[in-house]
Amino acid sequence: MNIYKQLIGNPLFFKWVYHPSSEINTYWDTYLNINSEQATEILHFKSQFDQHLKIAGENLTAIERNALAEKIIRQLENIDQQKKSGLIFKSILKYAAVAILFFSVGSSLVYLYMESRQSTIIVDHSTLSANVQEPVLIIDNFDKIQLGGNKPELDYSNQGKIMLNKSEVIKESDECKTPQMNTLIIPYGSRSTITLSDGSKVWLNAGSRLIYPSKFVDKAREVFLVGEAFFEIEKNEEHPFIIKTIDIEVEVLGTRFNVSAYPEDYSVQTVLEVGSVEISCVNATFFDRGVNLVAGQMASFNKKTKETEVFDVKIEHYTLWTEGLLSFSNIDFSRIVKKLERYYNIRFNYNNPINGTIKISGKLDVTKGKEEVFEYLTKLTGLNIIKLNNWQYEIK
């Protein structure tokens, strides 16, 4: 059979030409490998379509696309609520289980808020930080750039150029007016700093993901965070800076603060070092107001109760990680363990879970080797940390 007829007959051919995705590309890579003698012809055939024939037409803008997704998701949640109302008992059990699981994470609450605007930024979930081994930058959901190393530095403040580690230009500025969406994924075991196009600086902690435009053009400067980051925002009263997370939004004009919003954590914590921030809950249903923090305070949003509590804290306990230091006082051992898991990309098992509730205080220099840090913890807690293999440890 004629190879071109065969290609046209394959439902995945035009999908590959006009709507490529990683799955489709993988499929065709395999196909080309198997039919390697035809590969040149096939690729040529594809490029003829690619380069010359485009179907013009209406499209949703990125904003419409996100807003619509948001609207649909909210409606889906409503449907779930209705379905759930018949299953209250079951869901109470579920929440109880979640509560027990996370009780050690402690802290929480206060401020309820509701707000109708919220634009979820939809991302490709095949690239969640958990599935990624080393730092990756994704531009417009398409270009994947492996950054290499475990502490990449990105800089967007040079007229549209993207600089890596101060020296390497990984992308020249382009003429296109609409900014591109960038997704930076930092897996466990790595950290990163990013200078955004407005000069604001972001430290991204291990196991985190930040989505941001290559340049800010809208009224508000918006970014989306999963995980933990420390922000140093350039002041601009005309253009407020908004950090969106799955549960809360933090709005600022210019200031320094830390946001910790790991999906697996029980609470979302915002700690303010300088200036003022306003925090609001994404899907709150009770009161229509946000919480204002002043310097030295932490707002802890409880994901289960949807409540926020504000208290005074020692700032460096929440910000020293940017310098590779962990500082803590009277805190559950399990919280430090969780942080170390992310930092070193390892896992701990407890032979007795109660040990996770031991309260400890101190300062750890995590830039030193694991062994040194563990030795220190051993002294601090009186527990033993035993290496099972390269990435698993047991606490006895």
Place this chain on the structure above:
Amino acid sequence: MNQRTDKEYWQLIWNNFKLGDRNAFDTIYNEYVDTLFAYGSRITENRTLLEDSVHDLFIDVYSYGKGLRKPESLEYYLFKTFKRIIFRKLKETRRFDRSEGLLDNFDLKFSIETNNKAQLEERLILLQNELQNLNAKKRELIFLKFNSALSYVEIGKLLGLKPDTVKKQVHRLLKHLREKMGEKIIGLFTMCYKT
């Protein structure tokens, strides 16, 4: 090499979506929303109606769809339901104007990219004319063929045609365009038909 894996992949994502997995929703949404919107925009220019239709599509299939028990693929299921929803909405807005044949205007435009500006105009006009001369159903067929992973059988079902007819139409259309364009059109159509 089979397309089954692709379908099975989407079947799996679909099942997760039905179980309330929002990641699965994201995946489906990201994959199909642009194509569906582009498809719909050729049936009606009313953007609000289209956005509402996309919204209703996901809500409908989430709350009522008995799932994908036997349909050929998720993509087919989405197109079919989406088309039905658009038509229902159009009927509502045109309650007093039943005379209008709804699918008389499946509006399909190609753009051809080349470095040679003069050549571009010529090709574009030729192609445009050719497409204008096709009936709505054929334009829809071309769109689906180029923009989806639907099989001939599925396209046939959407258009109310036999799979064989679809296949013949696609081949005939490409051939027809090639003949009309002569040397002016890029080599691709020629390539399709040299045996």
